[in-house]
Amino acid sequence: MSQIADPTVVPLRDPTILDRATGAALALGRFLRNKPLGGSGLILVVLFIVVAVLASVIQRHDPDQIFETPNPDYKANPSTLELARNPDVGSPVLVSQFEEPGGGHWFGTDKFGRDIWSQVIHGSRLSLIVGLGASVIAVVGGLIIGMISAYYAGIVDLLIQRIVDMLQAIPFLVLVLVFTQITERSVLNVVLWLGVAGLAITTRLIRSAVLQVRESEFVLAAQVVGASDLRIMIRHVLPNCVAVLIIAFSIGIGAYILAEASISFLGAGPQGIPSWGQMVQAGRGSLDLHPWQTVFAGGAIMMIVLGFNLLGDALRDVLDPRLRGA
Amino acid sequence: MQAYIIRRILGAVFVVFLVGTFSFFAIRVLPGDFATASLGLDAGSASADNIEQRRADLGLDDPIEKQYANWLWDTVRLDLGKSFLTQNTVWYEIGRSLPYSIELGILIMIVGFTVAIPVGLISAIFQDKALDYSLRGLAILALAAPVFWTAAIASLVVLQWDLFLIDVIGQPHLWEDPGKAITWYLIPMFAGGFAGTATTMRLLRSQMLEVLRQDYVRTARAKGLRESVVIMRHALRNALLPVLTVMGVTIATIVGSQVILENMFNIPGIGNKVLTALFARDNPVFQSVVLIIAVFTVFTNLVVDILYGVIDPRIRLS
Numbered sequence: 328m329s330q331i332a333d334p335t336v337v338p339l340r341d342p343t344i345l346d347r348a349t350g351a352a353l354a355l356g357r358f359l360r361n362k363p364l365g366g367s368g369l370i371l372v373v374l375f376i377v378v379a380v381l382a383s384v385i386q387r388h389d390p391d392q393i394f395e396t397p398n399p400d401y402k403a404n405p406s407t408l409e410l411a412r413n414p415d416v417g418s419p420v421l422v423s424q425f426e427e428p429g430g431g432h433w434f435g436t437d438k439f440g441r442d443i444w445s446q447v448i449h450g451s452r453l454s455l456i457v458g459l460g461a462s463v464i465a466v467v468g469g470l471i472i473g474m475i476s477a478y479y480a481g482i483v484d485l486l487i488q489r490i491v492d493m494l495q496a497i498p499f500l501v502l503v504l505v506f507t508q509i510t511e512r513s514v515l516n517v518v519l520w521l522g523v524a525g526l527a528i529t530t531r532l533i534r535s536a537v538l539q540v541r542e543s544e545f546v547l548a549a550q551v552v553g554a555s556d557l558r559i560m561i562r563h564v565l566p567n568c569v570a571v572l573i574i575a576f577s578i579g580i581g582a583y584i585l586a587e588a589s590i591s592f593l594g595a596g597p598q599g600i601p602s603w604g605q606m607v608q609a610g611r612g613s614l615d616l617h618p619w620q621t622v623f624a625g626g627a628i629m630m631i632v633l634g635f636n637l638l639g640d641a642l643r644d645v646l647d648p649r650l651r652g653a
Numbered sequence: 654m655q656a657y658i659i660r661r662i663l664g665a666v667f668v669v670f671l672v673g674t675f676s677f678f679a680i681r682v683l684p685g686d687f688a689t690a691s692l693g694l695d696a697g698s699a700s701a702d703n704i705e706q707r708r709a710d711l712g713l714d715d716p717i718e719k720q721y722a723n724w725l726w727d728t729v730r731l732d733l734g735k736s737f738l739t740q741n742t743v744w745y746e747i748g749r750s751l752p753y754s755i756e757l758g759i760l761i762m763i764v765g766f767t768v769a770i771p772v773g774l775i776s777a778i779f780q781d782k783a784l785d786y787s788l789r790g791l792a793i794l795a796l797a798a799p800v801f802w803t804a805a806i807a808s809l810v811v812l813q814w815d816l817f818l819i820d821v822i823g824q825p826h827l828w829e830d831p832g833k834a835i836t837w838y839l840i841p842m843f844a845g846g847f848a849g850t851a852t853t854m855r856l857l858r859s860q861m862l863e864v865l866r867q868d869y870v871r872t873a874r875a876k877g878l879r880e881s882v883v884i885m886r887h888a889l890r891n892a893l894l895p896v897l898t899v900m901g902v903t904i905a906t907i908v909g910s911q912v913i914l915e916n917m918f919n920i921p922g923i924g925n926k927v928l929t930a931l932f933a934r935d936n937p938v939f940q941s942v943v944l945i946i947a948v949f950t951v952f953t954n955l956v957v958d959i960l961y962g963v964i965d966p967r968i969r970l971s
Contacts, residue, residue, distance in 0.1 A: 364793075489664065493671040496947040498909040501927055505679045508931075585799055589913055592801050593928070607802055614805060615812040622809075625802030633797035 358645065365641020371634030379451040386445040387433070390601060394440045395420040425617040435619040437609065443620050447627050450603040454584045454631050457518055457597075461583040464522025466576045469529025470568075474560055476530065477537035487530070494527035503586050504595055517590075517597040521583045529575045536571040540564050570646040577639035581632040588628050603628045658959055665955045672947035676940045677724055683934065686713050687737040690934040711737055713936075724940070734937035738929070743941045746926065751945075754911060754922030756827050757845070760838055761907050764846025765853060772850070773857030774889065780862060789855070796851035800910045804844035804917055811840065824921060841914035849907050853896055860892035867891075898961055901954035908946055 359366035378385060388394075398421045402409060405416045415421060422440035429435070434443035476487040494502065506520035540546065541564065549559050590596045591604030603624040610620030688707040708714045712723070727734060733743035776788045795803075811817060817836045825834045864870065865888055873883045912924035919925075923942050930939035 489668055489671060492664075492668040492951070493675060493947075495905070496668060496672050496950050497675070497943060498905060498912060498946060500909045500912050501931075501943065501946075504928075504931060505683070508683050581797065588799050589801065592799070592913070593916065604799070604801075607799070607805060611805055614809050618809050621802070621805050625799060625805065628802065629794065629798045632799075633793065636793060636797055 358641070362641040362645065364637050365644075368634045368637025368639075368641060371630060372638055375451050375455060375631050375634060378448055379455045382448050382452060386442075386448050388442040388445045390441060390445040390449045392441065393422060394426075394436055394442065395422055397421075425613065428619060434623045435617075437606075437620045438613065438617075443606075443623055446601050446606060446620075447603070447623050449601045450606065450624065450627060451631065453514065453597065453600050453602050454587065454628070456514060457521060457587040458580040458584040458631075458635060460518035461521035461525060461587075462576050462579045464519060465525035465529045465579055465583075466533075466572055468522065468526050469533050469575065470572065472526065473530045473533030474537055474564070477534045477541060478556065478560060478564075484534075488534075491527045491530055494524070499524060499582075499586060500589055503590055504593070507590060507595060512596065512598050514597045514600055517587065521586055524586075525579055525583065529579065532575045533568065533571060536568045537564055540567045543567075574639070574643045574646055577635070577642050580635040580639065584628065584632050584635070654962070657962055661955055661958060665951045668951050669944065669948055672951075673725075673728060673940065673944050674721075676943040677721060680931070680934065680936050680939045681717065681720075685934055687711060687934045687936065688713060690932075691737075728944070733941040736930075736935055736938045738933050738935045738938070743937050746938060747923065747941065747945065750921050750923045750926045752826060753824075753920050754915070754924060756834075757838055757841060757911060757915070757920060757922060758904075758907055760842035761845035761849060761911070762903075764842050765849040765903075765907075768846060769850040769853035769857060770893075773854040774861060774884070776854070776858045777861035777865065777892075778884065789858070792851040792854050795847045798848070800844050800848045801913050801917060803847060804840055804914060807840045807844060824919075837918065837920075841911075841918050841920070845907060845910045845914055848910055849903060852899075852906070853903060856899065857892060857896050860895050861888060864888045864892045898957055900957055901950060904953055905950050908950070 359369070398415060398419055400413060400416050401419050402416050409416050424436060424438050424440045426436040426440075428443075434447060437443055437446070472487060476484045502524045503521060506524055507517050509520070510516045546559060546563055549563050554562075587596060587602070588604030588607070591602040592608045594605075594608065596602050596604055606624035607621050607628075610618065610622075610624065614621055686708070688704045688711065691707075705714070712720065715723075733747075735742050736746050739746065772788050772792070776785045779785045817839075825837070827834045827838075870883060870887055873887045874880075878887075908924070911922065912928060914920070915922045915924040916928055923945065926938060927942045927946075929935070930942060
């Protein structure tokens with residue numbers, strides 16, 4: 328009798344009433360409440376994305392601008408003796424290198440008199456592009472290879488698994504260094520190769536997820552009905568692997584950012600773009616007296632990786648409780 | 654069980670073969686070879702003829718399939734050839750550099766485990782207390798900090814307060830001059846150790862939490878055993894097993910960070926060797942060092958897996 332709902336009574340928690348945006352906002356609120364660490368990770372990540380997008384606004388100075396101060400000892404026509412005592416005496420201005428952090432330059436200046444704050448701000452772009460881009464490539468590639476490997480078991484699977492083993496037997500850094508040297512070291516190429524180097528891990532993760540789903544009864548049912556392999560993979564297996572895909576995507580980002588920083592530190596990173604790893608290396612030349620470039624650039628790497636790691640951990644806990652703490 | 658072990662060993666050998674093949678082709682796919690890379694070293698004598706001559710001497714102008722067959726046959730006979738760069742045999746180069754890497758690797762592991770095990774244990778015992786949160790926070794920071802930055806900051810601290818001299822020229826072994834060697838290894842071993850600690854600590858903590866909920870722990874407590882005995886004898890033993898199974902991964906991570914640390918502190922280990930060989934296109938050294946690292950990681954994993962299979966029959970039957 329009471330089967331027909333009274334239209335005037337709106338159930339308080341009926342999800343159909345909420346539009347998508349409100350639903351997403353509520354889910355986000357729940358995430359922030361239940362996962363304070365993941366929430367702070369999310370805030371860090373959003374902060375870095377804002378900084379990267381608005382780098383030209385926040386920078387205060389052009390990162391390539393060389394700052395100069397008037398030379399107090401300047402003489403218009405110095406004698407040879409004066410020049411021998413002080414080689415700078417003939418130039419009216421001096422490069423203001425190694426300024427301490429302060430009001431003029433928040434993070435100080437580097438060896439070439441450039442503003443470290445603006446360099447650090449601009450460095451966020453490369454790290455974000457590398458982290459997100461490489462992770463997308465690794466997950467998409469890993470999805471295709473992992474699905475093929477899991478679905479067509481047998482010799483194909485065996486061969487793919489041994490290749491994955493091979494890639495994991497070589498230190499990740501060495502693998503990345505080899506790959507990135509094959510082509511010109513543009514940002515795009517470095518992102519691509521980092522993703523390729525990460526394929527081993529994502530393939531393994533996704534393959535085991537697909538193997539699990541493949542055993543389920545709804546896949547068997549689909550096979551009985553006569554669905555094609557492709558249809559089963561896309562309509563039945565894929566949607567059930569989404570959680571693993573998100574996990575694989577989010578936990579890799581920090582590792583790719585660290586790998587890019589490492590190869591840049593070794594002088595083999597992408598060229599023509601400010602990089603935090605390269606700045607840590609540049610600052611090491613005068614570390615004992617002027618440590619600021621190294622300190623701030625490295626600190627930035629740590630903060631962005633921290634953000635992505637915290638977010639990834641929390642997402643993993645929420646999406647797949649079985650993997651908690653793994 | 655025997656069939657399982659044989660199958661796993663064959664698989665491991667195949668993986669090592671794949672790594673060798675990969676590194677053989679990888680170093681040759683890279684633009685330039687030793688003849689052109691060494692051009693910068695003595696630019697005066699370099700002419701087109703010279704380069705061709707050098708290539709012929711090194712066997713770099715042979716067709717690739719011939720080079721591959723030669724490499725395969727030599728490697729099977731354990732003849733790794735001579736370094737292009739130093740003219741020494743690769744075995745000599747490895748024999749000289751491997752002890753440094755093993756020393757540093759062991760020191761890193763010692764630091765890593767002596768920090769990770771008590772910290773993971775304390776964190777689990779004081780679950781959700783302030784101590785647990787601060788230790789976990791530190792672990793998360795250690796995981797996020799690039800190892801070269803931690804090492805740079807540590808050397809900054811040492812330099813600022815003149816704590817000790819970092820000797821990067823003497824290159825003493827631990828058994829030759831322990832005092833000098835330990836100051837040289839101190840920063841890299843702690844930087845590498847902390848980076849490796851975080852994962853182990855987090856894994857141990859979660860395993861401990863799992864184990865502490867088990868019935869046999871409750872039984873042990875109900876028997877009236879002291880809490881320290883319950884934790885050390887009953888819980889920790891069982892929680893350590895999964896930590897040991899990821900040893901292979903831990904070692905791979907340590908080897909990775911050693912490449913950078915050896916480069917930073919001028920330690921002439923194999924991590925440094927692999928970088929020099931890669932940039933100088935010193936094919937024989939690069940191939941062999943990558944192969945040796947791979948043999949090491951693959952067989953560590955193999956031993957761990959077999960031991961695990963001995964303990965847990967479900968694994969060897971799958």
